[in-house]
Amino acid sequence: MDLNTITEVIRRPPDRPGVDWREGDAWLAGGTWLFSTEQPGLRRLIDLTALRWDALVPSDTGLEIGATCTIRDLYAFVPPDDWIAGALFATSCDAFLASFKVWNSATVGGNICMSLPAGPMITLTVALEATYELCAPDGSARVVDALDFVTGDNQNVLTPGEVLRRITIPARALRKRTTHRRFTLTRLGRSTVFLIGTQTPGTNDLLLTITAGTTRPVRLAFDTMPDARTLRQSIDVVPADVWFADPNGTPDHRRHLTQHFAEEIRRELMDGSPA
Structure with missing residues (x-):
């Protein structure tokens, strides 16, 4: 999509690219979202790819x-x-x-x-x-x-x-065992819930990350593997306003899926199944 409000593109920003930041600026990297919709408030794009990080x-x-x-x-x-x-x-x-x-x-x-x-x-x-x-x-x-x-x-x-x-x-963290669960309404659809469980080798701990079903990431940490009831209760105390609602699922649906998949992750890591 053409952004017809843009008056300037900074192709060679300084090493401190925000030094001349002003209202109406936006960072340009991949631009896959930036050019996908109207951006009426923007006047200038600052190209980060030129910095060759x-x-x-x-x-x-x-x-x-x-x-x-x-x-x-x-x-x-x-x-x-x-x-x-x-x-x-x-x-x-x-x-x-x-x-x-x-x-x-x-x-x-x-x-x-x-x-x-x-x-x-x-x-x-x-x-x-x-x-x-x-x-x-x-x-x-x-x-x-x-x-x-x-x-x-x-x-x-x-x-x-x-x-x-x-x-x-x-x-x-990169040396941890992992397993994950993800649910979408269609095969290539947006995630309704996306959970990842990790476990330190040689221990019985659990780090469970909950996303997509919540408006912000939620991470539950256990020094030892919790039982099913404890894990479910930990998910139940996630505040109601953190659960996300959109056409892909209601908050109750996402909470239910999270509890179901979290238990699958718990069992898989507890059983020592391959990552």
Whole structure:
């Protein structure tokens, strides 16, 4: 879609791309959402891809993902053998309501910053205990837990001119056993619920991440594997206003699916089934 209110595109922004931020600006990375609908309040686009941030930087401490990393590049990434949770990269990319052609442009950071309940990059990074580095126009930076970034449907903690620079996933999380459950109304539809369970090797813990069915990510942590009743009660105390409602499901439907799939995840990890 043509954006007929845009008067300028900054093709070569400075290393601090928000230094000249003004009302009516928007970051341009993949642009898959930006150009999909009218944007009457925008006047200027700032192209982040020109900064050529590294897409994927693996190290002994974990994986850094540049915010402009495309979904295609993340899908193609081959993690080290001991990063068994790396299988979630492809799983989460497959959860997009988009064709592989969109993957060539859509970015990890863009999906996170849209902050929609069904954003699969949010599910992935929250489940793998990631942190986000946010850079402000004055040159300062702050690090926030992925769990705390999204605050509601299409809402997050970003301030005007602040940009998501990178996502860091710790190696300890990448070495965890994982399993997931996802429900959609159609085979390639938007997620109604998307749950990921992880477990530290050699322990009996459980970290359960609940997304898509909630307006913000919910993470339940247990030092030892809970029984079915305890797990169900933990889900029941999620506030009523956190459950999401749209044409893909009512809050009650999503709560029911979450309880059902959470129990399947609990049993699978408790039984030691393959990740």
